[in-house]
Amino acid sequence: MEIDLGVAQRAGGIDMAINDQAEKIGQIAFGGSPRARAAISQCVKCEKQVTHEQFTDALSIKEYGISGLCQSCQDEIFGV
Numbered sequence: 001m002e003i004d005l006g007v008a009q010r011a012g013g014i015d016m017a018i019n020d021q022a023e024k025i026g027q028i029a030f031g032g033s034p035r036a037r038a039a040i041s042q043c044v045k046c047e048k049q050v051t052h053e054q055f056t057d058a059l060s061i062k063e064y065g066i067s068g069l070c071q072s073c074q075d076e077i078f079g080v
């Protein structure tokens with residue numbers, strides 16, 4: 001099977017542009033620490049990489065947006 005590299009590269013380029021934009025918006029919206037760290041998807045407490053998949057519900061994602069805590073740190077702090 002042949003892969004059209006041109007399409008893959010273009011798709012990657014768009015993806016990068018969106019990520020870039022998201023990062024800029026994050027920096028503008030969140031400003032200083034700990035919220036600045038949240039914009040680069042890193043937990044403010046354990047400093048591990050944060051992914052959307054690890055959150056158990058929308059509320060936890062919202063909480064991450066506020067506190068910058070990953071799911072396991074939220075569980076630890078809020079005693080879930």
Ligand SMILES: [Zn+2]
Nearest residue numbers: 043046070073
């Ligand atoms: Zn954490």
